[in-house]
Amino acid sequence: xxxxxxxxxxxxxxxxxxxxxxxxxxxxxxxxxxxxxxxxxxxxxxxxxxxxxxxxxxxxxxxxxxxxxxxxxxxxxxxxxxxxxxxxxxxxxxxxxxxxxxxxxxxxxxxxxxxx
Amino acid sequence: xxxxxxxxxxxxxxxxxxxxxxxxxxxxxxxxxxxxxxxxxxxxxxxxxxxxxxxxxxxxxxxxxxxxxxxxxxxxxxxxxxxxxxxxxxxxxxxxxxxxxxxxxxxxxxxxxxx
Numbered sequence: 757x758x759x760x761x762x763x764x765x766x767x768x769x770x771x772x773x774x775x776x777x778x779x780x781x782x783x784x785x786x787x788x789x790x791x792x793x794x795x796x797x798x799x800x801x802x803x804x805x806x807x808x809x810x811x812x813x814x815x816x817x818x819x820x821x822x823x824x825x826x827x828x829x830x831x832x833x834x835x836x837x838x839x840x841x842x843x844x845x846x847x848x849x850x851x852x853x854x855x856x857x858x859x860x861x862x863x864x865x866x867x868x869x870x871x872x
Numbered sequence: 873x874x875x876x877x878x879x880x881x882x883x884x885x886x887x888x889x890x891x892x893x894x895x896x897x898x899x900x901x902x903x904x905x906x907x908x909x910x911x912x913x914x915x916x917x918x919x920x921x922x923x924x925x926x927x928x929x930x931x932x933x934x935x936x937x938x939x940x941x942x943x944x945x946x947x948x949x950x951x952x953x954x955x956x957x958x959x960x961x962x963x964x965x966x967x968x969x970x971x972x973x974x975x976x977x978x979x980x981x982x983x984x985x986x987x
Binding site: 760791798799801814848857860861862863866 | 904906908913914915916917918921923962966968973974975976977978979980
């Protein structure tokens with residue numbers, strides 16, 4: 757079974773631009789979560805989607821948004837990029853139904869975003 | 873609110889020696905606990921989880937973890953460390969008190985195994 761795929765792997769953007777990151781979950785997984793990883797803050801939860809609906813949202817400004825499509829693929833968008841948005845953005849999918857609290861997350865290899 | 877603490881930024885151990893990576897948690901209800909490992913320029917890889925039952929949980933690559941409810945801890949252990957175990961380790965918790973919640977991660981502990 758193919759794992760979680762994130763594209764692109766690396767991105768370099770300029771401050772003020774916007775960016776869209778893509779995530780394809782493991783086949784059959786309906787939950788997709790996004791995390792931001794930085795050396796100083798560690799892993800910070802952005803949002804989670806389940807069957808095209810946002811189920812949870814972290815404490816990030818409105819410049820960060822996401823969506824999920826009917827095939828469970830997900831995208832996240834960051835508008836008006838700031839230098840502090842430079843990070844590794846990780847996508848994770850999870851199997852099971854809406855109440856699968858005990859299922860682990862399966863992570864992709866991330867997109868490394870550098871804002872200059 | 874749920875939280876996880878990994879008190880050590882780095883753990884150093886010699887190859888062949890036992891290793892322990894510490895994790896404590898705080899939840900309102902019952903915890904679901906997870907350990908992940910991250911190698912450079914890669915995503916997180918699931919190692920093991922505790923949901924209920926035996927306090928000693930066995931996972932991938934010879935790792936195990938011990939759940940201690942009274943000490944609210946979930947330490948990761950391995951009887952004999954390998955150089956290839958050198959990586960960043962994350963503990964994570966999900967609180968079951970108020971229904972579904974997201975997974976909260978600790979800051980991570982860098983494990984360095986010397987030959």
